[in-house]
Amino acid sequence: MSAQAERRAAPPAKKGAEPRGPRAPLGERLAAWRDQHFYSFFSSLGRLAARPWATLLTVLVLGFAIALPLLFWLVFDNARELSGGLREAREVTLFLQPSLGPEQAESFAAELRRRDDVAAVLLRTPEQGLAEFRDLSGFGEALDALQSNPLPSVLVVTPRESGADEDPPLVAAMQADRRVDLVQYDAAWRRKLGGILHFGERVVAVVAVLLALATLLVIGNTVRMDIQARSAEISVMQMIGASNGFVRRPFLYAGFWYGLLGALLALLVVVVVELALAEPVARLVESYAHRFALHGLGAGVAAAVAGASTLLGWCGAWIATARHLAAGRPA
Amino acid sequence: MIRFDNVSKRYLTGLDALAEVSFEIEAGEMAFVTGHSGAGKSTLLKLVSLAERPTRGHVTVNERELARVRRRGIPQHRRGIGMVFQDHRLLTDRSVFDNVALPLLIAGTSRAEIAKRVRAALDKVGLLAREKAAPLALSTGEQQRVGIARAIVAKPPLIIADEPTGNLDPQLSLEIMNLFAEFGAVGTTVLIASHDLLLLKRMQKRVLVLDHGRLVDDYRPVRAA
Numbered sequence: 001m002s003a004q005a006e007r008r009a010a011p012p013a014k015k016g017a018e019p020r021g022p023r024a025p026l027g028e029r030l031a032a033w034r035d036q037h038f039y040s041f042f043s044s045l046g047r048l049a050a051r052p053w054a055t056l057l058t059v060l061v062l063g064f065a066i067a068l069p070l071l072f073w074l075v076f077d078n079a080r081e082l083s084g085g086l087r088e089a090r091e092v093t094l095f096l097q098p099s100l101g102p103e104q105a106e107s108f109a110a111e112l113r114r115r116d117d118v119a120a121v122l123l124r125t126p127e128q129g130l131a132e133f134r135d136l137s138g139f140g141e142a143l144d145a146l147q148s149n150p151l152p153s154v155l156v157v158t159p160r161e162s163g164a165d166e167d168p169p170l171v172a173a174m175q176a177d178r179r180v181d182l183v184q185y186d187a188a189w190r191r192k193l194g195g196i197l198h199f200g201e202r203v204v205a206v207v208a209v210l211l212a213l214a215t216l217l218v219i220g221n222t223v224r225m226d227i228q229a230r231s232a233e234i235s236v237m238q239m240i241g242a243s244n245g246f247v248r249r250p251f252l253y254a255g256f257w258y259g260l261l262g263a264l265l266a267l268l269v270v271v272v273v274e275l276a277l278a279e280p281v282a283r284l285v286e287s288y289a290h291r292f293a294l295h296g297l298g299a300g301v302a303a304a305v306a307g308a309s310t311l312l313g314w315c316g317a318w319i320a321t322a323r324h325l326a327a328g329r330p331a
Numbered sequence: 332m333i334r335f336d337n338v339s340k341r342y343l344t345g346l347d348a349l350a351e352v353s354f355e356i357e358a359g360e361m362a363f364v365t366g367h368s369g370a371g372k373s374t375l376l377k378l379v380s381l382a383e384r385p386t387r388g389h390v391t392v393n394e395r396e397l398a399r400v401r402r403r404g405i406p407q408h409r410r411g412i413g414m415v416f417q418d419h420r421l422l423t424d425r426s427v428f429d430n431v432a433l434p435l436l437i438a439g440t441s442r443a444e445i446a447k448r449v450r451a452a453l454d455k456v457g458l459l460a461r462e463k464a465a466p467l468a469l470s471t472g473e474q475q476r477v478g479i480a481r482a483i484v485a486k487p488p489l490i491i492a493d494e495p496t497g498n499l500d501p502q503l504s505l506e507i508m509n510l511f512a513e514f515g516a517v518g519t520t521v522l523i524a525s526h527d528l529l530l531l532k533r534m535q536k537r538v539l540v541l542d543h544g545r546l547v548d549d550y551r552p553v554r555a556a
Contacts, residue, residue, distance in 0.1 A: 032439035039436065236420045239380065240481070241410035242437045 044253035062262025067269035069208035095182040105153040219316035259313020263306040338388035348374035361515035366541035372524035413482030415492035421466040428462040452484040
């Protein structure tokens with residue numbers, strides 16, 4: 001003992017707490033680390049399964065909280081696609097005077113094609129217009145009752161890209177042209193639609209952020225209650241040398257599972273809603289002559305939702321455990 | 332192994348739990364701390380396990396000045412101490428085996444090694460046959476022996492126990508104390524807080540007597556170990 005007594009006089013000048021004795025080789029320590037994670041991974045799942053009702057309730061709350069912004073997003077995404085054709089379109093539609101015959105319409109089109117600011121001109125004869133109208137409107141039989149074709153020739157003019165936001169000069173020129181009955185160029189209306197959609201997207205984003213915060217809080221609070229229920233166990237573990245990481249790990253995995261299960265439920269809710277809406281949407285699509293198809297969540301979005309939710313669960317659990325651990329230690 | 336230099340501990344409530352306590356326990360020694368309730372026995376053990384910090388003075392454990400052990404180093408420090416509690420503090424939702432395995436799991440021991448050492452520890456306390464049992468299915472004495480198995484499984488150089496026989500009858504108490512004495516005999520330092528004077532007399536070991544936080548007696552039996 002005398003040798004130890006001598007050494008005791010000068011405490012070892014080590015910083016912090018190095019482990020006593022020789023450390024196990026790296027491979028062994030890695031294996032042990034992996035074992036610890038495996039253990040926490042599955043034991044946390046077992047713990048959730050041991051209280052199925054409490055777990056189900058939490059997962060339901062999370063699932064709906066996540067499903068809500070997803071459904072909003074889906075609606076707006078589809079609306080944007082539906083309006084996309086309209087919004088992108090730069091065509092100016094010219095309804096010609098009914099008195100203009102087919103040849104005159106053709107020459108007018110040729111004249112327009114020579115303009116520098118015109119990219120393309122499409123001529124639609126009254127016959128084509130009538131056929132299209134018959135197809136789309138469902139007024140086929142009523143149209144049959146007509147003695148003559150009331151539709152004028154129509155020129156669909158695509159102006160060259162000017163880059164400017166204001167109306168192309170072509171519009172003013174055509175409004176002045178006597179051969180043109182009506183110029184349809186709905187730039188203002190399109191801008192308004194764009195504004196509404198932009199607003200909608202922002203609403204979705206804000207709701208999504210708020211509900212992500214709610215997800216974080218729900219998981220954090222659930223884990224906090226779990227920690228309180230197991231505080232005696234935690235203090236035992238701390239007394240026998242468990243590091244913060246070891247104490248924290250099963251709770252982090254619990255947060256992980258809550259987040260993942262909540263996301264899966266949310267995706268399930270979205271799929272069910274999609275199925276419930278499939279029939280009326282199909283009819284709507286029919287009336288749009290299949291120019292529009294409802295699209296659901298892609299695999300990429302679904303994976304991102306699951307990943308984000310799991311991450312939120314992990315973070316919520318981290319915050320809850322960090323608070324508990326900070327409160328429960330001597331200086 | 333354990334050295335207290337003029338250690339005082341005053342709690343935030345103003346209670347002086349320990350006052351200018353100095354003593355030293357050699358490695359491999361077995362010693363008791365006794366005194367009336369509130370004399371400072373538990374506080375003394377808490378200072379060793381770093382559940383509390385001294386207000387004044389220095390505590391050295393296993394040649395390590397504890398004031399130098401930072402917050403992050405506390406878990407590592409505790410892994411070098413086997414702790415036994417009066418109410419044994421077993422985790423009731425796990426088997427006896429898993430309870431005993433906990434310190435090894437915390438220390439990151441490999442699975443094969445864990446199984447081997449848990450069985451060795453359970454064998455030592457005579458409970459090898461009960462490894463699959465739930466702690467609540469055991470008698471109080473058996474539960475305490477599981478607690479002891481958990482304390483020794485990682486082969487710490489120091490074991491501290493706070494009233495380990497507080498809930499046991501005299502016969503069981505003696506059995507438990509003899510178990511501790513066996514560890515002392517193989518080089519492990521053992522420090523036990525107990526107010527059972529009769530039992531202490533029978534054990535014939537060193538006894539530190541606390542009275543209102545002061546060390547009033549350091550009794551060493553003639554035939555010291």
